[in-house]
Amino acid sequence: AQTVTQSQPEMSVQEAETVTLSCTYDTSESDYYLFWYKQPPSRQMILVIRQEAYKQQNATENRFSVNFQKAAKSFSLKISDSQLGDAAMYFCAYRSGIGGGSNYKLTFGKGTLLTVNP
Amino acid sequence: NAGVTQTPKFQVLKTGQSMTLQCAQDMNHEYMSWYRQDPGMGLRLIHYSVGAGITDQGEVPNGYNVSRSTTEDFPLRLLSAAPSQTSVYFCASSFTPLAAYNEQFFGPGTRLTVL
Numbered sequence: 326a327q328t329v330t331q332s333q334p335e336m337s338v339q340e341a342e343t344v345t346l347s348c349t350y351d352t353s354e355s356d357y358y359l360f361w362y363k364q365p366p367s368r369q370m371i372l373v374i375r376q377e378a379y380k381q382q383n384a385t386e387n388r389f390s391v392n393f394q395k396a397a398k399s400f401s402l403k404i405s406d407s408q409l410g411d412a413a414m415y416f417c418a419y420r421s422g423i424g425g426g427s428n429y430k431l432t433f434g435k436g437t438l439l440t441v442n443p
Numbered sequence: 444n445a446g447v448t449q450t451p452k453f454q455v456l457k458t459g460q461s462m463t464l465q466c467a468q469d470m471n472h473e474y475m476s477w478y479r480q481d482p483g484m485g486l487r488l489i490h491y492s493v494g495a496g497i498t499d500q501g502e503v504p505n506g507y508n509v510s511r512s513t514t515e516d517f518p519l520r521l522l523s524a525a526p527s528q529t530s531v532y533f534c535a536s537s538f539t540p541l542a543a544y545n546e547q548f549f550g551p552g553t554r555l556t557v558l
Contacts, residue, residue: 334483370486370533370549416485426491426499429474429539431547433485 327352329419331434338407339442345392346402346437348417356422359393359400360431365413373415376400378422404439412441445469449534449550456524456557464519464553466534472548473539475517479503479530480552486533492517493539524557531555 328351338344350359361373376384376393383391388408392401404411414436421428450465468475476491488501492511506528508520517536521528534550 329485368531368552368554370535372546375546424539426493427501429493429537430476430488430491430501431478431486431535433487435483435485 327354327357327419327421327432329417329432329434331417331437333437334435335438335440337440337442338404340409341406343403343405344407344439346404346415346417346439348400348402348434350398350400350417350419352398352419352421354421354423358420358422359391360418360420361389361391361400361402362416362418362433363411363413364416364436365410370416374402407441409441409443412439414438447534447536447548447550449532449553451553452551453554454556456521456555458525458557460524462521462524464521464532464534464555466517466519466550467515468517468534468536468548469515470536470548471514472536473514474547475511475534475536476501476547477507477509477517477519478533478535479528480533481530489519489532521555524555526557529555529557 330349357378359376363371374386388405390403417434418431447468473494477489478486480486490509492498532553535547537547538545
């Protein structure tokens with residue numbers, strides 16, 4: 326079974342600065358997908374960024390980028406120019422690239438609560 | 444296009460009561476699932492469905508039932524509520540990934556308290 330570990334329960338950053346959230350995972354599969362979700366106080370789960378394991382290039386979405394290290398099974402999220410609206414719980418998630426049944430599920434880490442200080 | 448909707452948003456039950464959490468999606472997604480979120484635990488899969496008439500258990504299925512009679516709806520039933528079922532419940536849906544890339548869309552969640 327796959328596992329996802331987020332070792333930082335809480336992080337804080339000053340507005341306009343850069344912060345990196347850590348995520349490691351364990352899998353025996355070679356084909357998979359990794360995601361970062363943001364959950365603001367509204368509770369809504371919002372997809373921030375995703376990475377296909379077969380792609381060596383790191384994904385970027387505006388101020389959000391990832392550092393994907395497949396051999397190390399590491400998938401960190403970098404938020405640049407942090408804004409007050411970035412304050413939220415962030416979840417790292419894994420999904421198998423193999424189709425069928427339970428492989429469609431997302432396996433989540435326990436989350437990192439990000440505080441942005443003005 | 445409403446996406447994934449869940450009702451109710453909040454619910455308080457007494458131990459032993461039963462209830463159904465509703466989930467509906469209007470995106471013609473084959474895959475639907477229920478997660479529960481507990482503090483410090485992330486989201487854990489309760490049940491899932493890959494199409495109408497097909498359901499299966501996830502990681503934490505005990506105390507919950509599901510059915511999928513239509514593509515749009517995937518209700519979650521609590522048979523006899525227990526305090527351990529106090530949680531936030533999320534419904535999610537996606538296309539079954541032939542491309543294996545399809546995003547899962549989440550509903551707004553239901554906060555359930557069992558006294």
